[in-house]
Amino acid sequence: MDLHAPLHPGRIVLFGSGETLASSGKTHEYTAQQLGEPPRINILETPAGFEPNSDRVAGRIGEFLARRLQNYQPEIQVLPARQRGTPFSPDEKTVVAPVLRANWLLLGPGSPSYAVRQLRDSLALHMIRARHHLGATLMLSSSATLAFSAYALPVYEIYKVGEDLHWKPGLDYFRQFGLSLIVIPHWNNQDGGEELDTSHCYMGRGRFERLRRLLPADQTILGIDEHTSLIIDLGQGECRVMGAGRVVILRSGDAEADTSPLRRGKTFPLAALGEWRLPPPGEGVPSDIWAEALDVQAQLAGAAPLPPQPSPRVLALVQERTAARRQRRWQAADLLREQIQALGWQVMDTADGTELEPINP
Numbered sequence: 001m002d003l004h005a006p007l008h009p010g011r012i013v014l015f016g017s018g019e020t021l022a023s024s025g026k027t028h029e030y031t032a033q034q035l036g037e038p039p040r041i042n043i044l045e046t047p048a049g050f051e052p053n054s055d056r057v058a059g060r061i062g063e064f065l066a067r068r069l070q071n072y073q074p075e076i077q078v079l080p081a082r083q084r085g086t087p088f089s090p091d092e093k094t095v096v097a098p099v100l101r102a103n104w105l106l107l108g109p110g111s112p113s114y115a116v117r118q119l120r121d122s123l124a125l126h127m128i129r130a131r132h133h134l135g136a137t138l139m140l141s142s143s144a145t146l147a148f149s150a151y152a153l154p155v156y157e158i159y160k161v162g163e164d165l166h167w168k169p170g171l172d173y174f175r176q177f178g179l180s181l182i183v184i185p186h187w188n189n190q191d192g193g194e195e196l197d198t199s200h201c202y203m204g205r206g207r208f209e210r211l212r213r214l215l216p217a218d219q220t221i222l223g224i225d226e227h228t229s230l231i232i233d234l235g236q237g238e239c240r241v242m243g244a245g246r247v248v249i250l251r252s253g254d255a256e257a258d259t260s261p262l263r264r265g266k267t268f269p270l271a272a273l274g275e276w277r278l279p280p281p282g283e284g285v286p287s288d289i290w291a292e293a294l295d296v297q298a299q300l301a302g303a304a305p306l307p308p309q310p311s312p313r314v315l316a317l318v319q320e321r322t323a324a325r326r327q328r329r330w331q332a333a334d335l336l337r338e339q340i341q342a343l344g345w346q347v348m349d350t351a352d353g354t355e356l357e358p359i360n361p
Contacts, residue, residue, distance in 0.1 A: 015141035016224030047110025049082030071344030090124035
């Protein structure tokens with residue numbers, strides 16, 4: 001980490017759903033590759049903190065990432081920042097302090113309304129903002145995408161409880177970048193089958209259009225299909241669509257039928273989401289938290305990063321391949337090379353013997 005390099009916030013990764021499904025794997029691997037160092041992942045329980053099994057909700061995400069990113073040797077920690085006024089509070093420093101060392105911050109399933117109540121002006125959110133300003137990736141999925149929006153869609157209150165159509169003030173995290181953004185995951189949901197339209201995050205098209213009319217005039221809506229992600233690169237001013245589906249951008253007055261969906265593999269300028277800006281580093285972060293974040297960053301920069309290490313399975317395959325080459329079984333050696341490459345390592349035959357380098361596509 002170069003302390004003299006210009007500071008800019010890390011990427012923001014938004015999932016429409018499926019953050020622990022195979023369809024999300026390429027997004028997670030892309031995120032790990034872009035870090036340039038082993039992932040230090042913090043998963044906050046907060047959005048699901050009202051559930052008795054919130055540790056398992058977050059823990060399953062950690063288990064998935066540990067398997068999927070094994071070649072990157074991730075360090076994964078689940079933070080039990082569940083509920084204010086308890087020992088597991090997002091305001092309890094002993095609970096959320098690891099955020100300042102993470103380079104990948106993830107919040108996921110739960111209740112958007114609950115997440116907003118627990119995180120607004122919290123120590124956890126201040127630390128998240130500080131670490132994100134210093135380059136950490138912020139990954140949001142499911143209810144967290146709604147909670148971090150300018151206005152949060154109260155899905156459970158409307159869809160399950162039957163409350164009148166309304167919005168709740170969100171955490172408005174994108175405002176610091178000049179964007180008044182509302183993220184709607186599950187854009188193409190079809191759980192209702194032919195009898196009930198559950199698209200637009202279970203609201204259905206007709207009900208969602210009525211919800212749109214309740215919003216102020218300056219809002220941009222970002223709809224993300226299931227099994228789809230959008231990666232916002234604030235350093236490059238670019239957005240990238242990954243996964244199986246599409247992303248839809250709606251501005252005030254737009255009719256959905258008039259929009260051109262952005263599909264897998266598409267990149268587009270961040271300006272498509274609105275007139276954006278890069279805030280000065282630390283803007284909006286309390287001065288004491290920002291000072292602590294800078295101190296932790298300096299400590300991290302002083303520590304030599306550990307290079308990736310091949311797993312025992314990779315080393316065993318290398319030994320098999322070396323033996324095959326000595327026996328001139330070239331076809332077997334080639335097959336073993338392919339197996340090693342599939343595990344994330346490039347084989348190089350040199351005068352001094354076989355060497356391995358991690359593959360960085």
